[in-house]
Amino acid sequence: MAAASRDAPPAPVRRLDYRPPAFLVDAIDLRFDLDPERTRVIASFTFRRNPAAGADPIAPLALDGEQQHDVAVALDGVALPAERYRLTERTLVVVDPPERGELTVSSTIHPAANVALEGLYVSSGVFCTQCEAEGFRRITYFPDRPDVLSVYTVTLVADRERYPVLLSNGNRVGAGDAGNGRHFVRWHDPFPKPSYLFALVAGNLAALTDSFTTASGRRVALEIWSTPANLDRCGHAMRSLKRAMRWDEERFGREYDLDTFMIFCADDFNMGAMENKGLNIFNSRLVLARPDTATDDDYLAIEGVVGHEYFHNWSGNRVTCRDWFQLSLKEGLTVFRDQEFSSDMNSRAVERIAAVTFLRSAQFAEDAGPMAHPVRPDEYIEINNFYTTTVYEKGAEVIRMQHALLSPERFRDGIDLYFARHDGEAVTCDDFVQALQDASGVDLGQFRRWYSQAGTPIVRARGTPPTPGQPHKEPFHIPLATGLLDAAGADLPLTLEGEPGPGPTTRVLSLTERRASFVFTGIGARPVPSLNRGFSAPVRMETDCTDADLAFLAANDSDPVNRWEAAQRIYCASVFAAMQAAAAGAPLPDDPAIGGLIAGIVADERADPALRALAINPPDFAYLAGLASTIDVDAMVAAREHVVRSVARAGRDALLRCYESLRVQEPHAPTPAQVGARLLANRCLRYLCALDDPAAIALATAQFDAADNMTDAIAALVAVNHTASPSREALFARFEARWRDEPLVLDKWFALQATAMRADTLARVRSLLGHPRFNARNPNRIRSLVASFALANWPAFHSTDGEGYAFVAEQTIALDRVNPQVAAVLAGAFNQWRRHAQPRRSLQERALERIGDTPGLSPDVAEIVARNLAGYQ
Numbered sequence: 001m002a003a004a005s006r007d008a009p010p011a012p013v014r015r016l017d018y019r020p021p022a023f024l025v026d027a028i029d030l031r032f033d034l035d036p037e038r039t040r041v042i043a044s045f046t047f048r049r050n051p052a053a054g055a056d057p058i059a060p061l062a063l064d065g066e067q068q069h070d071v072a073v074a075l076d077g078v079a080l081p082a083e084r085y086r087l088t089e090r091t092l093v094v095v096d097p098p099e100r101g102e103l104t105v106s107s108t109i110h111p112a113a114n115v116a117l118e119g120l121y122v123s124s125g126v127f128c129t130q131c132e133a134e135g136f137r138r139i140t141y142f143p144d145r146p147d148v149l150s151v152y153t154v155t156l157v158a159d160r161e162r163y164p165v166l167l168s169n170g171n172r173v174g175a176g177d178a179g180n181g182r183h184f185v186r187w188h189d190p191f192p193k194p195s196y197l198f199a200l201v202a203g204n205l206a207a208l209t210d211s212f213t214t215a216s217g218r219r220v221a222l223e224i225w226s227t228p229a230n231l232d233r234c235g236h237a238m239r240s241l242k243r244a245m246r247w248d249e250e251r252f253g254r255e256y257d258l259d260t261f262m263i264f265c266a267d268d269f270n271m272g273a274m275e276n277k278g279l280n281i282f283n284s285r286l287v288l289a290r291p292d293t294a295t296d297d298d299y300l301a302i303e304g305v306v307g308h309e310y311f312h313n314w315s316g317n318r319v320t321c322r323d324w325f326q327l328s329l330k331e332g333l334t335v336f337r338d339q340e341f342s343s344d345m346n347s348r349a350v351e352r353i354a355a356v357t358f359l360r361s362a363q364f365a366e367d368a369g370p371m372a373h374p375v376r377p378d379e380y381i382e383i384n385n386f387y388t389t390t391v392y393e394k395g396a397e398v399i400r401m402q403h404a405l406l407s408p409e410r411f412r413d414g415i416d417l418y419f420a421r422h423d424g425e426a427v428t429c430d431d432f433v434q435a436l437q438d439a440s441g442v443d444l445g446q447f448r449r450w451y452s453q454a455g456t457p458i459v460r461a462r463g464t465p466p467t468p469g470q471p472h473k474e475p476f477h478i479p480l481a482t483g484l485l486d487a488a489g490a491d492l493p494l495t496l497e498g499e500p501g502p503g504p505t506t507r508v509l510s511l512t513e514r515r516a517s518f519v520f521t522g523i524g525a526r527p528v529p530s531l532n533r534g535f536s537a538p539v540r541m542e543t544d545c546t547d548a549d550l551a552f553l554a555a556n557d558s559d560p561v562n563r564w565e566a567a568q569r570i571y572c573a574s575v576f577a578a579m580q581a582a583a584a585g586a587p588l589p590d591d592p593a594i595g596g597l598i599a600g601i602v603a604d605e606r607a608d609p610a611l612r613a614l615a616i617n618p619p620d621f622a623y624l625a626g627l628a629s630t631i632d633v634d635a636m637v638a639a640r641e642h643v644v645r646s647v648a649r650a651g652r653d654a655l656l657r658c659y660e661s662l663r664v665q666e667p668h669a670p671t672p673a674q675v676g677a678r679l680l681a682n683r684c685l686r687y688l689c690a691l692d693d694p695a696a697i698a699l700a701t702a703q704f705d706a707a708d709n710m711t712d713a714i715a716a717l718v719a720v721n722h723t724a725s726p727s728r729e730a731l732f733a734r735f736e737a738r739w740r741d742e743p744l745v746l747d748k749w750f751a752l753q754a755t756a757m758r759a760d761t762l763a764r765v766r767s768l769l770g771h772p773r774f775n776a777r778n779p780n781r782i783r784s785l786v787a788s789f790a791l792a793n794w795p796a797f798h799s800t801d802g803e804g805y806a807f808v809a810e811q812t813i814a815l816d817r818v819n820p821q822v823a824a825v826l827a828g829a830f831n832q833w834r835r836h837a838q839p840r841r842s843l844q845e846r847a848l849e850r851i852g853d854t855p856g857l858s859p860d861v862a863e864i865v866a867r868n869l870a871g872y873q
């Protein structure tokens with residue numbers, strides 16, 4: 001068996017093994033002599049034994065450190081002889097340390113060779129850092145854990161000409177000449193913070209500047225730093241930042257606390273963005289936007305992520321995590337906060353539907369596979385693998401449910417208590433729930449199971465399916481927002497037995513047992529139930545709604561999320577009917593109902609265009625796969641295609657009329673009205689082009705020619721992407737010629753080709769790896785070309801000859817030597833392998849084994865492979 005030759009993955013870290021740190025570090029002074037080839041780092045910090053460590057009074061002073069050279073150690077200013085410390089691959093242990101003292105560790109690192117992009121690295125000639133979760137240990141030796149909070153003073157020394165701008169956390173407190181053409185700048189951050197929030201940036205940069213006056217009247221300087229050529233694309237991020245600062249004051253009473261708030265925009269960045277105190281570092285794709293280079297989706301994502309990282313200043317930085325098992329404490333809460341921000345800035349219903357779609361496609365799948373874990377995981381091998389949709393998106397749902405159970409007012413009281421009680425501390429998810437409970441008086445005892453128990457509950461049917469290591473499930477506390485519609489489509493008042501009427505029209509029912517029944521009084525004829533309104537709980541709903549009920553809800557429900565949901569259920573049912581026929585080798589049935597429904601929605605000019613666009617969106621493959629018992633890719637692809645084409649045929653006139661009536665005439669602005677109109681018009685265009693009709697392709701070409709904005713230009717490419725028309729090649733070639741020197745724009749072009757449902761896609765992707773602008777070390781390029789193919793192109797990745805799997809395995813292995821964190825994302829493409837029908841199941845298993853048999857695999861990729869191949873079924 002191949003497994004025998006596989007390296008055993010490193011031992012897991014377990015939540016219940018948590019021990020407080022043996023030593024605390026109150027203050028650290030860092031000096032960097034910056035040079036891409038050899039940067040000298042001198043760290044001096046005051047340590048003292050932790051009075052709260054308790055049990056182990058002789059625990060050594062152990063520091064984490066990796067990939068450093070020429071290490072020298074001094075204690076209280078005196079060089080430490082070699083027998084007084086032990087240096088291993090990953091630690092520095094001071095033997096027999098005093099109760100308190102000052103330790104100075106000097107070491108040398110090589111930023112230009114840092115291609116993993118964790119720690120200090122160089123991106124487009126600029127030094128920058130990424131320390132969360134465990135990158136600080138690649139910079140210096142330190143207790144690199146989130147429960148050691150220190151005050152940082154940082155001195156940066158660098159060549160004045162090449163690196164005129166030197167940034168770090170906090171406030172700028174000094175600057176001057178350092179001789180030899182070098183200069184220095186000193187920064188001081190008065191707020192104690194864990195090492196994962198440390199950041200530095202050094203380079204030839206320019207800033208877009210502005211200012212913000214806080215509610216209590218303090219003036220904060222705002223700076224967005226980028227290469228000078230990109231300054232004209234920073235305006236939207238700046239406007240988003242100011243909106244976020246105002247919103248956090250108004251909605252949560254949270255003010256900013258330093259004199260300066262800076263954002264740096266990096267071309268090479270593994271994640272989206274990072275909340276380092278006072279100096280956020282962003283992937284450039286989440287900062288830079290101009291109407292001709294960024295789509296409406298990009299504008300919305302930038303607003304949301306700028307908000308998210310800013311909101312971490314309280315939910316994450318002022319109050320941080322005790323250990324990485326508590327990651328959802330900051331991430332789930334901050335996603336909830338950024339979702340609320342986006343909902344207040346844009347359309348609440350549209351935001352909610354987008355969040356629900358993502359949760360059900362990505363997180364439900366995660367919860368049903370080998371990576372299933374609770375919102376607060378119990379163990380991990382590589383923490384980088386646990387920045388998951390469960391920790392983030394389900395974590396946000398868990399916050400949202402508490403918001404629903406407490407009411408907005410009492411939730412706010414709870415959050416206020418949480419921040420007041422724990423400001424300056426590193427705490428747990430339990431501490432958070434306790435604060436909500438103490439402030440509100442609502443018993444959240446049973447509710448805590450949402451943090452400890454993995455899996456997606458099913459409301460109304462059997463229960464929660466097992467996940468690894470958790471075969472038995474206890475009932476969750478589920479808040480189910482419910483309404484009842486009368487025959488005219490109006491909401492009925494919901495009065496529970498024994499209550500004086502009339503009750504509210506939407507009630508949050510608390511489910512706490514395996515079975516519950518609620519009896520409403522005064523209901524005459526059979527009402528149509530609208531359950532889980534607003535998607536109040538992240539559950540799978542199984543109801544006995546008839547087709548007629550669903551059509552009725554799609555037309556009448558006062559809750560926009562459930563109107564959309566009803567239309568989606570009708571759509572899914574139609575695809576499933578076709579899928580069954582396809583799997584049986586029968587001719588695919590025609591379903592006139594779905595065509596009529598979609599045409600009706602498209603033609604309903606009184607309704608919000610954005611909501612109409614969402615309602616007619618075909619369900620994606622990930623969601624459909626989650627509804628199937630076994631995944632038959634061929635049947636699923638054929639069925640979805642069949643239904644989309646039949647909708648296009650049946651709705652043609654309505655789609656065309658809608659497209660023509662909605663074309664935006666004014667110059668581009670990212671306003672909700674324009675965004676909604678473009679969304680629906682472009683959705684119609686896509687249906688029209690689904691039939692390979694030359695007249696429709698001509699519309700797309702005309703739109704491409706006329707577009708003054710990236711949304712419409714990309715939508716034209718999307719519409720022709722899967723067609724066999726020669727216009728496709730022509731449009732793609734023109735796009736490339738126009739944008740080949742704009743990497744972020746070219747990423748869209750790479751991604752579209754990688755997701756094309758065409759027979760030649762894999763060959764195309766392979767040849768694009770050799771495109772002069774592709775760079776196998778840049779995470780954005782890899783995501784757009786390779787990860788889009790692996791994770792978003794079901795027909796090509798799952799092609800029956802196994803070539804797609806072989807390609808992704810090969811790319812994962814090659815990338816793992818460069819950037820393990822991103823390589824692990826690619827390996828995750830196989831996470832659903834056990835749910836597939838043959839031959840894909842075995843083909844994917846073989847691809848995983850091939851990755852697993854590679855010598856010297858990173859813990860990141862090794863963990864994904866090991867979980868996939870473990871015995872669990």
Ligand code: BES
Nearest residue numbers: 132133271272273274275304305308387
């Ligand atoms: N703290 C994270 C960034 C991070 C993630 C650092 C993983 C190290 C490892 C940041 O706040 C974050 O969550 N960023 C998200 C975007 C956000 C809007 C959900 C990201 O980078 O994808």
Ligand code: ZN
Nearest residue numbers: 308312331334
């Ligand atoms: Zn975050």
